[in-house]
Amino acid sequence: MSGSRQGLPAGTSASPGKSGQTGIGPIRVLICDDSFTVRSVIARILRAEPDIEIAGLAADGEKAAEALRQGGIDVVVLDVEMPVMDGLTALPHLLKIDPSVRVIMASALTTTGGAIAMQALQAGAADYVPKPAAHQTDEFVREILAKIRGQARLRRQRSIPERARAPATVRAAPGAAPAVRAGKAPLLLAVGSSTGGPQALFSLFRALGRPLRVPIIVTQHMPPVFTRSLAEHIDRLGARGCSEAVDDEVLRPDRIYVAPGDRHLTVQARGQALHVKLTSEPPENSCRPAVDPMLRSASAACGGRVLAVILTGMGQDGLRGAQGLVEAGGTVLAQDEASSVVWGMPGAVAKAGLCHAVLGIDELAEKVTQIVNSAP
Structure with a gap:
């Protein structure tokens, strides 16, 4: 037996x-x-x-x-x-x-x-x-x-x-649609993740050494008591400040804001500033916080000028938000299958033909920096 x-x-x-x-x-x-x-x-x-x-x-x-x-x-x-x-x-x-x-x-x-x-x-x-x-x-x-x-x-x-592995260009995005052109110069970086997400987030933010000229918002599927600890540990990586998002606070460049457990992190524009709006609206994709409401609100607040990064996770949370974002002129990047714990969320946006690039977790930071800091 x-x-x-x-x-x-x-x-x-x-x-x-x-x-x-x-x-x-x-x-x-x-x-x-x-x-x-x-x-x-x-x-x-x-x-x-x-x-x-x-x-x-x-x-x-x-x-x-x-x-x-x-x-x-x-x-x-x-x-x-x-x-x-x-x-x-x-x-x-x-x-x-x-x-x-x-x-x-x-x-x-x-x-x-x-x-x-x-x-x-x-x-x-x-x-x-x-x-x-x-x-x-x-x-x-x-x-x-x-x-x-x-x-x-x-x-x-x-x-x-x-030597026995497939070339990186083949491994990057099996089953994914061809890349789409980058959209408008971003005013905001929005990151969504779930299963396997904490390690992916650590890897991404460690590699983002250079300052970014836009705020960074993160939705990770995680219980309330864990999101504050996640934000504290990202903050200790040292490259840039990070905290659990607080309702109505102003989003500042090169700072990371993590959605609190059991609250959706959404974005509102007031004059020239972007503000956090936390909501207790019903779960989406069985999740609260969820990536879709974050991307929808960010796209509306920024006129589509958002760079979205979809990391490892089960399900399809982020797909609808990414569709609306790309239609509004935004840009989507996804983690590749080879480096994902579960290629559900990133696979969904890749296969739907929404991605400018599908990359390994070690390559995403360079592409993010290129898009954000090279934009006019």
Whole structure:
């Protein structure tokens, strides 16, 4: 019987597989949490998936390290708070044992939990999920499965020797429509992201070294207690200031404003200034904050003079807003499939023929700077 169908004792693993090294076979996941209930909830979800195998169950970071040393693990779901060795302490040990393993932090929906999750992302974790309760929603199931599959794909993809990969021009946008011309000189940069978004945002803003002459607004699908921590961690990157957006504040050039959890971030023009308008309008695309209302309002406030960047994420949030933006003379960039955890949101705008360019996360910053600062 495979590991995905067994109840494995805490701290043990199934027989080591080679999927992590070869990219062939099921995705092997190690679940590390001191709560038997949480381990059981996640294990029950994963056992129902034919392409996922449970490599082991561990009750603390030390046991997770022991299991990881046996090899063949693609993804670790790692609790933040545990006895013996907590998740934040265990993280560097796990990455030292296997630098290519993808670690997804499971964090409680608290201010402290959000701050620790963002700290873990800065320290090398690949992603995070809100810690599950005893009774799980369909949304949590979709989220954890998408993140596990996406992170496993990135791990296996990066294990392929560079010489065996397709050329960058081919990898950039499979299935995407031809590029469209850049639009009007932007007055605003608007960034939308979801699954895998925090790491993509960190990468983008780290690479944006040069000052930008326009404000930057960000909608990341994230619970309220996490968005403030996300803004604080982006702020610590040091290149430019960042904060959670406040209703009615003036948007200033080269500063980043993050939509608060459970509020839509929209934009209003008053005279020569752009102002934040936070709303509690109904969710769009099952999300609040959502990218579509951000792009709609930004396009209206700026007369279409907006540069939109759509990063990794599930679903199609941002597609309708991008359509309206391009029709009004704006420009859209999307993250490519190869560097995305999930190519849902960026794939939707790319396949719809709305993008000026579809680029890897490491290439987007240069294109953004070129469009924003080279514009008349």
